[in-house]
Amino acid sequence: MLYLTTIKHSYIKAVQTAFGIELNENDVLINETRKEFDGDYTFVIFPLVKTLGKSPEDIGKTLGEWLVTNDENIIGHNTIKGFLNLTLSFQFWTETIKSISKVSNYGISAPNGKKVMVEFASPNTNKPLHLGHIRNILLGWSCSKILQANGYEVIKTQVINDRGIAICKSMLAWQKFGNDATPTSTQIKGDHFVGEYYVRFEQELMKEYNEFQSSAEGIAIYDGLKKEGQDQTTFFKEYKNKYFNDHSALGAEAKQMLLKWEAKDADTVALWQKMNQWVYDGFDVTYDKLGVTFDSLYYESDTYLLGKKAVDIGIKKGVFYQEPDGSVWVNLEDVGMDRKIVMRSDGTSVYITQDIGTAQQRYADYGIDKMVYTVADEQDYHFKVLFEILKRLDEPFADGLYHLSYGMIDLPTGKMKSREGTVVDADDLIAEVIAEATEMSAERGEIVTLTEAEQINTLRKIGLGALKYFIIKVQPKKRMIFDPKESVDMQGQTGPYIQNAYVRIQSIIRKAGSEASSDAYLYVDINEQEKTLIKHIMNFPDIVKEAGEQYDPSSIANYSYALAKDFHRFYHDVRILNAETSEAKSFRIQLSIIVGDVLSKAFDMLGIEMPERM
RNA sequence: GGCGCCGUAGCUCAACUGGAUAGAGUACCUGACUACGAAUCAGGCGGUUGAAGGUUCGAAUCCUUCCGGUGUCACCA
Structure with missing residues (x-):
């Protein structure tokens, strides 16, 4: 300020x-x-x-x-x-607007020479993106933009979980039941296509498991292992994992496939590459619709063996210790955490080991000062442990680590459960909000003057504006309730409301034409509506700074709304183009231009595009 | 059970990090388009900030204890 x-x-x-x-x-x-x-x-x-x-x-x-x-x-x-x-005094206000109008990049900091890597999205390749990914992506993308506005050089990245038992399940099901179908032959988007085989695998597994439960072997296991008073359904629900590992034929095949993949078996790898490519083609479409891009990609298949070296170094440094069975551990009890394994007794690494290795790799690749992980709050403890370990290993980037933790999304009906089919699919949701925008727009008939292509683009901006704003206005750490009906609202505190303020400003600018505004700062009768706008405009740089320090896009979202609201009121109460004096007119046009500029910068930081008309 | 996070209007969210009488949207009523775009504006209704103590000029915010919700405590990722 x-x-x-x-x-x-x-x-x-x-x-x-x-x-x-x-x-x-x-x-x-x-x-x-x-x-x-x-x-x-x-x-x-x-x-x-x-x-x-x-x-x-x-x-x-x-x-x-x-x-x-x-x-x-x-x-x-x-x-x-x-x-x-x-x-x-009135000069204070006019002078303030004058100096802001002269600043070329109001609210945006000059480069500070520091690099930050922001990780977000990070999907698994066995199923399509859903609502949870959307919150993740919006937060990560927005934080990237906000950090950029705060002077950082930002490298946007994701870890693609492209290996493991999950993708093997899809592969196996496709092999068995796919009859060589492809996304092209079935006209199904690649990620959905592969996801269907993942579901198919689970269905076949359940069929097999149900038979097992009524078999002599199954009954014997139930009788032998059940807890006091535990009924059969509950028992077998808990036993499922063990069944998959120890009894299931399909489970054995899937695990066999994973071993073949790890042994780099040519056919398996080829199948894996083919199916993952289908998924990536599908993801690209979704990312494109959301308007996000990445600067760098880390595939888990490349990084899952990283970190082993770090284990050796950790042992030498005395950060880790080895048990007689060969497993390696770190003891964090002195800082209120637990003992944590970093390498299994068979010499294979666990999840956190990969993360250690990947972090080191990223530092080696980019020399970053800070690293932001956009991951749901169910992994809070994991990241606490990871950051503590990296600190003890004396990594140069250890002080710049941040877990952008966010709460999971609930539906009005309760939690999203893939098993109960209540997961909201990302593509469906996007299509829905665009359809809603189309309907709302038809009632108004404003955009018919645009070309077909412009109309489509505008409706996409409005629909996604509604969806994105609805999600990003909530503080990251708070669990949020996602009501599909409310997410497509376009009135009140919504994305389209703010877009509408911007569109009104553009309309004014178009009509104001080339009239010079040299007398704008001779204006003396500053009114309340104008003062309120100026006060809020003055806050913008601080809001951007705070959002960067707190990794909190919601503060920008709420700020944008407050500013748009003030503008709408100003627009309603005060005449701009036919103002009472020419100084007033010039000043108000100048003020409107700045408001429009701030709104569009703020929305850009949220990853929301502004339409010119709507 | 241990540890973490969250409880604010019927519902969805704010509250400038300890400041004045806790604000918006939505829903429900009521008004405003022959003035720059009504996806707008104005008014009404709606609160013991989960509960009880404490800290001080001052608490939704900080401390303690409960209550409710949620997450996590794997040689899973």
Whole structure:
């Protein structure tokens, strides 16, 4: 808040001159004056009351008088309880707008020379993306944009979980039941196509498992292992994993396939590559619709063996220790965590070992200063452990690690459960919001003047604007309830509401034509609506900074709404193009241009596009 | 059970990180298009901030204890 710091400094000076107390900038609290009181900005002077032993009214009066005399921007003051309210001159407002209009990249920081890698999306290749991925992607993408706006060089990446037992299940089912069908031959999007075989595998497995449960062997196991009073259904639900590993024929085949893959068997690898490629082609379509791209990709098939070297080094450094059976552990009990295995007794690595190795690899690849992992909060503990280990290994990037943790999404009906078929598919959802936007737009008939291609693009922007805003306005760490009906709302606190403010501004700009606005800053009759807008515009750089420090796009989302709301009110109450004087007109056009600019920058940071008309 | 996160209007979310009488949207009523685009604006209704204590000029925010929800505690990822 460049423009407010001058006021702050005046206040510090006032306190120093009047009372001989040295304050530094962080001790001073300045707020916008609440509507019900007289003034523009307010200092809280309670802290001084205590140290000075004077009444708040006396202190406020002394400071207020000093400020009015010594700062030309301040033209009035009053003190209520411990609050010193100040009124600013009209020049302050016009000068503020003047200087903001001259800044080329208002709210955006210059490059700071630091690199940050942001990881998000990170799907498995055995099924399509769903609503949970969308929250993840929006958060990761938005944080990337926000960090960029804060001066960082950002490298967007994802880990693609392209190996393991899950994809083998899809592969096996396709081999057995696919009859050489392909996404092309069936006209099914590749990720959905492969996902269907994953589901098919689970169905076949359940068929097999059900037979097993009524077989003599199954009954014997139930009788032998059941807990006191446990019924058969509950028992077999819990036993499923063990069944898959120890009894299932299909399970054995899938595991066999995984072993063949690990042994680099040519046919298996070829099948794996073919099916994964189908999935990637499908993902690309979804990413494209969401408007996201990546600068770098890490495939788990390349990284799953990384980290073994780190284990050796860790042992030498005394960070890890080896058990007699050969397994390797780290003990984090002194910092309130547990013992954690980092290498199995058979010498294979576990998940966290891969993560250690991958982090080191990324540092080697890019020399990054910071790394942000966008991963749901169910892995909070995992990342606590990972970061602690990297710290103990003295990794140079260890202080720059951040887990962008976010709450899972619930539906109004409860949790999303793939087994119960309540998972909201990403592609379906996107299609739905665009369809809704199309319907809403048809009622209005505004965009018919556009070409067919422009219409499609506009409807996509509006539909996705609604969806994205709905998700990103909630603070990341909070669990959110996703009501499909509300997500396509386009009125009230929604993406389209804010887009509409921008569109109105563009309409004004189109109509204002090339009329120069040199007299804009001669305007003297600043009104409340204009002041409110200017105050909010002044906050923008701070909001961007805070969003970057907190890794919190929701603050930008809420800010955008507040600004759009102020603009809508301004637009409604105040005449712009046919204003009462030419200075007023010029000033209001200039003000509108800045609001539009800030809104579009803010939305860009949220990953939401602005339509020119709607 | 241990540890973590979350409880704010009927519902979905805010609250400038400890500041004035806790704000928006939605839903439900009521008004405003012969003024720059009504995806808009204005008004009404709606609260013991899960509960009880504590800290201080001042608490939704910090501390303690409960209650509810959720996650995690694998030689799974």
